[in-house]
Amino acid sequence: MEGTSNVAAKLLLIAVAGGMGSLARYGLSGLVLRLCGTGFPWGTAAVNVVGSFLFGVVWSATEHRLGLAAETRIIVLTGFMGAFTTFSTFMFETGQLMADKEWLLAFGNIAGQILVGLVFLFLGLAVGRLI
16 A cells, blocks of 8 residues: 555656646746747747756756655656656657667657657647547
8 A cells, every 4th residue: 555655646746846847838938938039939949958958967967966766856857847848858868869879769769759740740730620
């Protein structure tokens, strides 16, 4: 029974961190749009760049310096960062492939997710119009 309560507590912490990440995304994106205008998706670009930086900082600091428990890292990276931007995870995983010299997989990941994502966006738009 104790294991179940630990899982429930972990899920709750991930959800709370996710809520905070969503609010941070909304706030940063809105601030950047107010400062830079709406002619280009500057808010999303800022969130993706800041998210990639923060993901790198959190991963590296917890891996090499802070010695935080793996569960804490999961809560921060999956909860907060996952809600703030999944782009940071995409960048991290692509960077890991590059660090492992898996160039074809890295560039396949980039091209595949972007191109396939665009195709599915347009498919979703078409299906949405049919509903």
